Amino acid sequence: MxxxxxxxxxxxxxxxxxxxxxxxxxxxxxxxxxxELKNKSQEELDEYLKAENDQEAIEELADLLExxxxxxxxxxxSIEKVEEVRRMKAENRGGFEDMIxxxxxEDE
Numbered sequence: 001m002x003x004x005x006x007x008x009x010x011x012x013x014x015x016x017x018x019x020x021x022x023x024x025x026x027x028x029x030x031x032x033x034x035x036e037l038k039n040k041s042q043e044e045l046d047e048y049l050k051a052e053n054d055q056e057a058i059e060e061l062a063d064l065l066e067x068x069x070x071x072x073x074x075x076x077x078s079i080e081k082v083e084e085v086r087r088m089k090a091e092n093r094g095g096f097e098d099m100i101x102x103x104x105x106e107d108e
Contacts, residue, residue: 006043007036009066034074041067 001022016023028036044067048060072082 007033007040030074034071037067037071037074041071 007028013023013025041064044060044063048057048064051057051060068082069079072079
């Protein structure tokens with residue numbers, strides 16, 4: 001039986017069960033959950049970076065967004081608060097739409 005040892009989406013156990021396969025799961029505590037969300041975010045980011053086309057990229061971005069929603073809750077906040085902070089940072093520092101690549105800054 002392959003060992004996965006990773007956080008999965010809530011409906012995955014039902015999906016596996018519907019195939020008749022045996023499996024085991026556990027419910028994580030808050031600290032373990034936060035750690036596994038971070039691990040999952042790295043996994044999804046790696047998959048995004050390896051995407052070979054726009055459709056794959058969008059699928060992986062959707063997974064990353066789902067993780068961001070969960071992380072916001074994990075940190076006692078909401079996706080709305082994350083969006084508010086994003087907007088404020090964009091107002092104060094800009095976004096990334098102008099595609100500016102900083103080469104160097106002179107030291108004093």
